[in-house]
Each structure stands twice: as structure tokens, then as C-alpha cells.
Amino acid sequence: MKRYSKYKSSKFKWMGDIPESWTFTKNRYGFIKSNNGSNTDESTPVLSLTTKGVKIKQNLDFGKSSESYIGHQLVEVGDIVFTPRDFDQTPILSDVSKYFGCISNLYIVDKTKDNVLNHFVNYYWYGLKYSVNYFKNFSHGMRFSFNRFQFDEIPLIIPPLSEQQQIVQFLDEKTELIDRLISTKERKINLLKEQRTSLINQVVTKGLNPNVKMKDSGVEWIGEIPKEWLKSKLKYKCKIIGRIGYRGYTVEDLVNEGQGVITLSPSNIVDGELNLEKRTYLSYEKYYESPEIILEHNDIVYVQRGSSIGKSTIIPINHPEMTINPQLVILKKFNCIPRFIYYFMKSEIVGVQTQNQISGGSTPLITQNSVENFIIVLPKTNQEQQQIVEHLDSKTKEIDDLVQLEQKKIDLLKEYRQSLISEVVTGKIKVTTDE
Structure with missing residues (x-):
């Protein structure tokens, strides 16, 4: 990856230098402090910030925090939804909403100014979380939270708008590719776990000898078991x-x-x-x-x-x-x-x-x-039980080793994803064609 030809100090040691053409400011100067108003209609879609981003809640009984969603703040398409607490636990801080709806007043909902791209800011906050753990290290209280004033003081880097657009396009393509690779490996892990379950179920109910004589167990949903x-x-x-x-x-x-x-x-x-x-x-x-x-x-x-x-x-x-x-x-x-x-x-x-x-x-x-x-x-015999145990210990270890190998690959992909986003949104590597 290339670097920018000229850098300047960000004034923060933990941030380091940033590209000379980028503006270093604060959240308060990147957003329009507009209020969408409060929800007045029980039929308004209810939104939630999940690990997959802002989604419409399909089951309002699960995790419900109030009897009514009247009074919750409204969210418009394109608004950024930011969670101002639990930074040590949540894997996702924010998302650009694709939906109109309402959401808990605990969230911060904002619109970016004309020179700030909402999707760039979303990537930027993600980069701060995983590059320097900013939100945990600079937050306050037992639940690692920000109030509105502290949120407004969060440092914000603003590249020229054309660069923001190129950065978002690059990261969209790269993260989509990484996420597909992760999904493939997660499916492989699920198949391995299914194989493990199937193996255990077969052996502890039918034994190791495929030619053994069977008898009716007397229980319909158990079926036949070895004769002895x-x-x-x-x-x-x-x-x-x-x-x-x-x-x-x-x-x-x-x-x-x-x-x-x-x-x-x-x-x-x-x-x-x-x-x-x-x-x-x-x-x-x-x-x-x-x-x-x-x-x-x-x-x-x-x-x-x-x-x-x-x-x-x-x-x-x-x-x-x-x-x-x-x-x-x-x-x-x-x-x-x-x-x-x-x-x-x-x-x-x-x-x-x-x-x-x-x-x-x-x-x-x-x-x-x-x-x-x-x-x-x-x-009947402990000897045969022990033979089954030793067989399953060996075979399940083989499967577990494969699961661990795939999980390590997933962890490396996630680390690469985090590092890539962090390096790009802080200007440590250059993905744009303009200087």
C-alpha cells in the first residue's frame, strides 16, 4: 500500500501524523445538530443497532425495554446511529441507517454536513475503536460511556470529499470480500460441528461395529440398539x-x-x-x-x-x-x-x-x-464403553483441531479487516488516486 507524500501532526500522540490535505477537527463540526422529532405513531418501524448494523426489530417482545415506542427519537434514511456506551463490550459502535423508524433515546442520531460523508465517518469511528481503542480509553464511568458533550469532542479527521468517496468505495469492496471469506469459514465450522454431533450420536447409540446384531429398544424414537x-x-x-x-x-x-x-x-x-x-x-x-x-x-x-x-x-x-x-x-x-x-x-x-x-x-x-x-x-461392559470413549476422544479431537484451525483463520481475517480500516481512515496508507 502507498503512503501520502506529505503529512502533518494531528496534535495527538496516539493518532500520529495525518495527510497534509486532511482537516483535523471534532465531531461537533462534522454534524448538523438537527432533531428529527419524536415518534407519535405505534406503527412506526422500531430500529435496533445490532452487530449487523441498524435493523428493523421483527420481534418487539424480545429485549423490549418499554411498553410503548411513542416518544422514541425518529431516524431517517442516511442518519448515523451511534451507541454512546458499553464500548468495552460492543463490537459495533455505529451504522448508517438504511431505514426510517424510531430508536431508543439512549442512542445519538445525527446527520453529517455536506462536506462529510456519513459512510466515511462510520468507517472512521470503527477505525478509532480498533486502532487505539479510543472510545474505551477516553470514556467515563463503569459502562464506558460518553455524554453528548463528550461525543462532540471526539476528534474527527475530514479528508476532501472526493477522497472520502474513494475511501468508502475501497473499504466497501475490501470488507465485502473479507466478510465473504469469513462467512465461508463459518459455514465450514458449522458443518464440522454437525459432523461431530452426528458422529457422537451414531456411536453412543449404535456402537462401533457396523455388523453387530440389533434389537428393538422398545422406544419408537430410539429405534434399534445393539443386541447386547x-x-x-x-x-x-x-x-x-x-x-x-x-x-x-x-x-x-x-x-x-x-x-x-x-x-x-x-x-x-x-x-x-x-x-x-x-x-x-x-x-x-x-x-x-x-x-x-x-x-x-x-x-x-x-x-x-x-x-x-x-x-x-x-x-x-x-x-x-x-x-x-x-x-x-x-x-x-x-x-x-x-x-x-x-x-x-x-x-x-x-x-x-x-x-x-x-x-x-x-x-x-x-x-x-x-x-x-x-x-x-x-x-453392558465397561470395556466396550471405554472403547467407544477412546474412539470418540480421537475422532472428535481431529474435528476440534480443524475447527480451531478455521477459527484462527477467521480471527486473522477479522484482525486484518480492523487493521485495514484503521490504517485507511487515519491516512496511514493511501488508497485514493488524487494527491
Whole structure:
């Protein structure tokens, strides 16, 4: 990529030099402070700023923050919608709206002046977020937010209008290409995960020998199983324990790191594996009050309530002290191979039973009694169970390695996308034909 022939100081160390022909100013001088007015019609489309940009909300019951959208600010086509908070969490700050509608008054909605291209500014803000993390580093408060005055003070670079147009055209083409590559790899990952699920389901219900004699399981939606296998219930193969029925806890029992032990929640189960990036700690006092639900190697945790109902994972050999929160139950004290049950809990047989047993309204629930009575099928001998486990460990690792490889490629593409936008909108590389 080429560089501009002449640069000047931006007056900000974190920004560095900018092309000599570009104007360095502030947001307040790039926008027309006009007010579109407030919504007065219940039929007005309701907009939301999503990771895919400004979209029309199709389900007004999901994430609804008010009983009525009367009074929300109006958005016109071409307006920039900017979120002034949560900069540490949101992957997208703004978008140029393609739709007319109304949106929460928490957003900042603006129109650019004649010499400022709305799509250029949108790319520019994205560049600031991912080049110097400006919005997080220069924001205020627990939620990393800006008020209107602080928003107006955000530095703004304005190239000549013709250059803005060329930059937008270049970035539109490049980001579209990158996004297509990312989508292709995401589809490949989904296919690999489907392959993994299909493999597990086949092996834990039919075994490894394709020529084995089969018998009717006696359950229509299970079908045939190997002749020497057993049909049983989960409660006959392990003990199932939940926090409800033992000592519960309140928010007052939660402590800081170093003052207690990890209490697992559904968010600690990611793609069927234990993930401790997000940690909540329970006091040692409450932890030792319930020794029955202290987690041990090869225990299985299963989500019995909430939006993640049905997820499960197994506790590895090297793990910190842990217990569970009330959304989980523990499977422990097995009289079979625990890891076989770990794989079986991912099968369609358990999936069907989970869905059939869900009750509750806004918070889905499957009772501990229902989990205990899950129908399972398994080989009679621990030896055959272990053979299946070793086979699945090997084959799923091959698939998981491929998934990780594709995910690394996606991460690199996203990093390149971020870097490209940042370098172009701050003038570090030149994509225009004019000097």
C-alpha cells in the first residue's frame, strides 16, 4: 500500500501524523445538530443497532425495554446511529441507517454536513475503536460511556470529499470480500460441528461395529440398539444432585477472587467444554456447607434451567475448587464409564427428552426428577464403553483441531479487516488516486 507524500501532526500522540490535505477537527463540526422529532405513531418501524448494523426489530417482545415506542427519537434514511456506551463490550459502535423508524433515546442520531460523508465517518469511528481503542480509553464511568458533550469532542479527521468517496468505495469492496471469506469459514465450522454431533450420536447409540446384531429398544424414537446393549435410566447409572434441595445462597454470599471458590453457571459451558474465562466466586463458608455438590474429576454438569438448558460438560482432572449455581445439576458417583455418559448427554436421545420435558414460562426448566428418569442406552461392559470413549476422544479431537484451525483463520481475517480500516481512515496508507 502507498503512503501520502506529505503529512502533518494531528496534535495527538496516539493518532500520529495525518495527510497534509486532511482537516483535523471534532465531531461537533462534522454534524448538523438537527432533531428529527419524536415518534407519535405505534406503527412506526422500531430500529435496533445490532452487530449487523441498524435493523428493523421483527420481534418487539424480545429485549423490549418499554411498553410503548411513542416518544422514541425518529431516524431517517442516511442518519448515523451511534451507541454512546458499553464500548468495552460492543463490537459495533455505529451504522448508517438504511431505514426510517424510531430508536431508543439512549442512542445519538445525527446527520453529517455536506462536506462529510456519513459512510466515511462510520468507517472512521470503527477505525478509532480498533486502532487505539479510543472510545474505551477516553470514556467515563463503569459502562464506558460518553455524554453528548463528550461525543462532540471526539476528534474527527475530514479528508476532501472526493477522497472520502474513494475511501468508502475501497473499504466497501475490501470488507465485502473479507466478510465473504469469513462467512465461508463459518459455514465450514458449522458443518464440522454437525459432523461431530452426528458422529457422537451414531456411536453412543449404535456402537462401533457396523455388523453387530440389533434389537428393538422398545422406544419408537430410539429405534434399534445393539443386541447386547442395555436400556436403562440415568438415575441407575449415577447420582444426580442439584443445589436446590441443598443449601442455596444469595448475592451476599458471592465474594471476590481469592476469597472463595468458583461457582459454575451455564456461561462456563462453551461448545460442550468447561470454560472459566468468566468467574463468579462463592464464599468458602457456603462452599463447605454443601459437600454433596463440590465438583470432582469426571463429574458431569448439566444445565436444567434457563436459556442454555440442555448444555453439559465434564470436569477435567486438573481443575480448581468449584461448585454449582442453582441452574445446574451434577451427575456423579457413576457405576459405568463417566466419559461415556458425557458423550451420551450430547446425543439426540437426551436432546429429545430434554425438549419434551421442558416446562416453565419465561425461564425454561426441566426438573431434577425428569433428568433422573432420562432413558439411556449403553453397552453392558465397561470395556466396550471405554472403547467407544477412546474412539470418540480421537475422532472428535481431529474435528476440534480443524475447527480451531478455521477459527484462527477467521480471527486473522477479522484482525486484518480492523487493521485495514484503521490504517485507511487515519491516512496511514493511501488508497485514493488524487494527491
